[in-house]
Amino acid sequence: MSYDTRIQTGITGFDTMLGGGYLPNTTNLIEGPPGCGKSTLGMQFIYHGAQQGEPGIILTFEALPETYYQMAAAFGWDFRRLEQEGLLKVIITSPEVTQIDLEHANGVLEHTIAQMDAKRILIDSVTHYESAMAHSPNAAPKSKVSLMARGTPAPGASEKFVERDRLYSFLNALKRQGMTTLLTRETTFLFGDEEGFSGGAGIHFIVDSYTMLRYVEIMSAVRRAIIVLKMRGSAHDSAIRQFEIDARGLVVMAPFEGQEGLMSGTPKRMAASFIKAFVRK
Amino acid sequence: MKMHTLNTRVPQDLDPDLLDFxxxxxxxxxxxxxxxxxxxxxxxxxxxxxxxxxxxxxxxxVQDALSFLKAHGLLDEVVVGNMLAYVLKPNAELQDKVQKFTEATNDREFRRKAVYHLIRK
Known part of the structure; x- marks a missing residue:
């Protein structure tokens, strides 16, 4: 696969924002509040791949596979049939098992990826992974050993550094398998950024691309916004665009016009703010 | 209306394959x-x-039940670091039996009989 080849999500408008799609063999973060469409976007990415003959895996740490079959069916995506055809596997497991299994050769996940010749994977969600690994007694010693092996003194390493090292190792394991990975991550605030930037173990710095989904309130109505904030090795659209979820899944539309402060959750009309800033002073 | 007693619910009136399962x-x-x-x-x-x-x-x-199902060939045990994980064993014959059992549990009468079988044990 050439570097210029793009891994399309199949989402109208979103692939254009990404410059044609994700770069192959990369890790891509989708972050947003509950109900905004993260899992739908991820399922669409997997479904589109399967339609193109690229097998995919959904790795879930909480929602049962049954939930994905039902959610997908609402969009007319027959995940059970895809599983029967060997184009999809919805695997439920725990973060600790995933981490340690991937660290060892010939693990269950490695074997599954090879057997399916899977190219895409959705991790839904990495929030559970971060939370579980930060408190996992099973994973911590392994990481400290790996830190020492790299010449970094484990006793002096901060917890955040250990967590970041573990996350880095996990994402690299997926890259090693040749996967293009999509990770969903939860934010707890519904509008704006009231709690400040919650970077956890620094996942935003580790991943290759970072897309944020947001709710914004405009004229007493709640709309959904999408913005690509980072895409390593590729130009991307910097506009904040509106998107909707309809019978086809996510549909990305034109940028919001005449509004500013969209990321605050409560934008203002540009003319009013211009007057406030420059005229009334 | 036909009256049923618990005695008429004894497993003998179950499908022999399901009773065996x-x-x-x-x-x-x-x-x-x-x-x-x-x-x-x-x-x-x-x-x-x-x-x-x-x-x-x-x-x-759950651990006890998983160990039992593993011992009876329905599940596989996988060593993951210092943990034991469980996966479904690829055994078409046994999976057919599970499929038949699962379909049967959609029937309320079968569930009554199966529950009675369990509480008698």
């Missing part, structure tokens, strides 16, 4: 739930603790 594999409600769980979520790969969380059951009870 019940007798061999399903001697507790936890095992029943686990069989249905793995049938509905065939790509499960997790520890007893994780599976207990999905079922909302006690970890020790």
């Amino acid at each position: 019940l007798t061999t594999y399903v001697d507790s409600f936890i095992k029943w739930e686990l069989l249905l769980f793995f049938h509905q979520n065939p790509n499960t790969f997790d520890t007893a603790e994780g599976i207990a969380r999905y079922l909302g059951r006690d970890k020790e009870d």
